[in-house]
Amino acid sequence: MRNLVRQPQQERSIEKKNRIIEAGYQLFSEVGYYGTNTAEIAKRAGVSTGIVYGYFQDKRDILICVLELYINKVFDPFLRLFDKLTPPIDFEILIPKLIEQAIKTHKNNRKIHEALHSLASSDEAVNAQFIALEDNITLKISDKLSKLEVNIDNPLEKIHFAMDIIQSFSHEYVFDKHDYIDYFVMKEMVVKILKDLFN
C-alpha cells in the first residue's frame, strides 16, 4: 500500500531520477555509502529530500541503481573494444587494450568499486545484482568471441577468470602501488598468461 515508488515515465522524471543516481554515484565514490546521507544526495541532485523517496524505495535502492550505472560505466567501454574486431583475433593486440581500459576505468572509479563490493557482502540484494551483472558480462563476451570464431575449451571459465585477473591487476596498479613492484613487468606477466589462456 504505502511506499509505492513512482515508475517515472516522462522524460523530466527520468532525468531527475538519473540525476539522483548520478549524485549517489558521486557521493558514494567520494565518501562511501555510510559516509553519505540522503539529504546530501538530494542536495547534489538539486531536488528535495522527500522526492528521493518518490523515486527510490530507500537509500539502499539508490545503491542498487548506482551499481547498475557503475557496471555500465565500467563494462560498456570494455565490451566496445570487441566491436570492431574481425576474425581472426590478434590477442597480442587485444589483451593490452583490455588491460589499458581496465586501468582507465579503475582510475575513474577509485572508491566506488570497493564501496559497492563491500555492500554486496552484507546485502543479499546487492550481491545478487552484482552476480547477475557479472553473468551478463561474461555471457556477452563469450557470445562476441564465438562470433569472432574463437573456439576454445571452457570459454566461460576462461573469460570469467580472465576478467578476474585483469580486475585484480588493474586494482593493484591503480590503488596499491607497492614500491618493490615493477608494474611494467607485472603487466607483461598478465598479458602472457592471458595469451596462453586463449590460444
Add this chain to the structure above:
Amino acid sequence: MRNLVRQPQQERSIEKKNRIIEAGYQLFSEVGYYGTNTAEIAKRAGVSTGIVYGYFQDKRDILICVLELYINKVFDPFLRLFDKLTPPIDFEILIPKLIEQAIKTHKNNRKIHEALHSLASSDEAVNAQFIALEDNITLKISDKLSKLEVNIDNPLEKIHFAMDIIQSFSHEYVFDKHDYIDYFVMKEMVVKILKDLFN
C-alpha cells in the same frame, strides 16, 4: 591529555585489549563494520563500554587492530605451508595446497574480508596498513623461496601476482558461485597458470 590511549603494559591489560580485538574481529565478520556497535564489541569482549576507549582511540582504531589480526589469521597458515619444504620444490604439489588453504581461509572469513577492503578504500590509514601487511607477506614468501633455492626472474612481481590470483579465485569459489562456471575446471586453470609462472 584527554585523548591519550593507554599502552597496556601489564599482562591482564594486554589480554583485555586482545579480547576486544577478537570481539571486534568476530562482529565485523558477522555483520560488518557498520553493523557493529562498540557496546556490542565491549559486551562480547566481556568488558564495559567505557573501557574500550581506554584501549582504543575510537572505533576505527579497533578496526586497524582487527585488520592486523585478520592478516595474521589469513597468512600465517599460508606461510606455514612453506615451512617443512625442502628443495627442490614440487610446485605441482605445493600450488594446490596453497589454493586449498586460501579457500579454507576465505570460508572462515567470509565477511570481514570485504569489510576490511571497503574500509581501506575510504580510509587512508586502513589502506596503508593493508599495503604494509601485504608487503610483509610478499617479502616473507620471497625470502622463503630463495632459501628453498627457487631462482626465478622477477620473484616479487610473480609472488605478488600469484597471491592476487589465488585470492581472486578463492573469492570466486567461496562467494559468487555462478551457475554456469565449473569451478573444478577453473581451479585446474589456476594451477596451470601458477605452475607456468614459477617454472
Add this chain to the structure above:
Amino acid sequence: MRNLVRQPQQERSIEKKNRIIEAGYQLFSEVGYYGTNTAEIAKRAGVSTGIVYGYFQDKRDILICVLELYINKVFDPFLRLFDKLTPPIDFEILIPKLIEQAIKTHKNNRKIHEALHSLASSDEAVNAQFIALEDNITLKISDKLSKLEVNIDNPLEKIHFAMDIIQSFSHEYVFDKHDYIDYFVMKEMVVKILKDLFN
C-alpha cells in the same frame, strides 16, 4: 484567498467530495486517523492528491465530515427501528432489537469509533460536532417516543443514558471479549435494566 475551500455546487463536485469522505471513512476505520495519509485517501477516492485540498481545508476537515457520515451510518438504522412502531410500544421486543442493531453497527465500525472518539478528546471542534450530533439523536428519539405515546419522567436523561449503556455493552461485546464474562448473561442484564428504566 489562499485557503478558501470550494463549496461544491455542481452535482459532480458534490459526488466527488462524498467519495473522498467515504474513502476517509474506510481508511480511518481500517487503520485509524494517524495510520492514514491523504494520498491514500485520494487514491481510494479515485481523485488526485491535490484536489483533496480543493474540497477540504486540511486532513482534520476530512475527519469532521467523516464523523458526520459515521453518526448517520450508526444512528440511522437505529432510528429506523422506531419507524414502523405503533403504540403501545412493547419494550420487551424493541430493546433487544436496539441492542442487536448496536452490536451490528459496532462490528461494522470497529476502529473508527475509537478513532473518532480519541480525536474528539484532543480536538475541540471534533468534540463539539460529536456532542451536537448526539444531541440531535437524543432529541429525535425523544420525539419519536412521545409520538408513540410513551410518557415517562425525565425522558431525555433516560434516553441518553440508555444509549450510553447500549453503546457500552456493544463495545464490550464486540471488542474486549474477556474470558470470564458470559456475554449472554450480560446482555440479559442490559435488557432488564432498560426495561425497568422505561416502564
Add this chain to the structure above:
Amino acid sequence: MRNLVRQPQQERSIEKKNRIIEAGYQLFSEVGYYGTNTAEIAKRAGVSTGIVYGYFQDKRDILICVLELYINKVFDPFLRLFDKLTPPIDFEILIPKLIEQAIKTHKNNRKIHEALHSLASSDEAVNAQFIALEDNITLKISDKLSKLEVNIDNPLEKIHFAMDIIQSFSHEYVFDKHDYIDYFVMKEMVVKILKDLFN
C-alpha cells in the same frame, strides 16, 4: 541482540524511568500520543533523548507504561473505597461514593483516557494490556465483595458492567455536558440501577 532495554535496578534509575513515564503521562494527556514527540518527553523528564531508549524499547513502550500508571491512578482509589467496609454492605452509601470517585478521576485525567483507549484500538499490545488490567480490576472487586459476604448471581458480569456504567456516566458528566440533561437526575438513575443490580 540490539535494542536491549536496561532493567533498572538501582533506585536512581528507577526514579528516572518513572520520571519519563510521568512526563509521557502528562504530555499524552495534554496533546495526545501523536502530538507528543520523544524529545519533548525527554526534555520534560529532564533527561537526554538517547537515554529514553535506554529505558524503553520505543515510544509505544512508553505508552504501555503510561497505561499502567493511568490504570493505577484510576483504580487504586476506587479499590480503596472497599477497604474499610464491613459486612453487610450498604450499597445506598457505597454506590454514590464510587460514582463520586469515578467523576473525580475523570476530571483529573481528562484527555489521557481517550488517548489510551484510541491507541488500544489500533495497537494489539496496548489493547491486550488494557484487557488484562480490566480483568485484574474486576477480579479484585469480585474478591472483595465475596469477602464482604455479598452473594449474588453472575458477580463478574455484574461488576464488569457496573464499572462500564459508572465509567460511562462519569464520562458524560465530565466531558459532554449536554444542556438539556439534568445530571442530578441522571445520577440518581445510575444509583438506582446499580442498587437493583446488586440487591
Add this chain to the structure above:
DNA sequence: AATGAATGAGCCTTCATTCAT
C-alpha cells in the same frame, strides 16, 4: 477544476563517545 510531482519540516531512533562514580 484537476493533476501528481515536489517540498521540507519534523519524527523516531541509533550510536560513538564522554563522564560521574
Add this chain to the structure above:
DNA sequence: AATGAATGAAGGCTCATTCAT
C-alpha cells in the same frame, strides 16, 4: 583501571500541504 549510564548530534524516512502545469 573500570563501569555503564548518559549525552546529543545525526540519519533515514514520512507526509501534510503546495505549486507548476
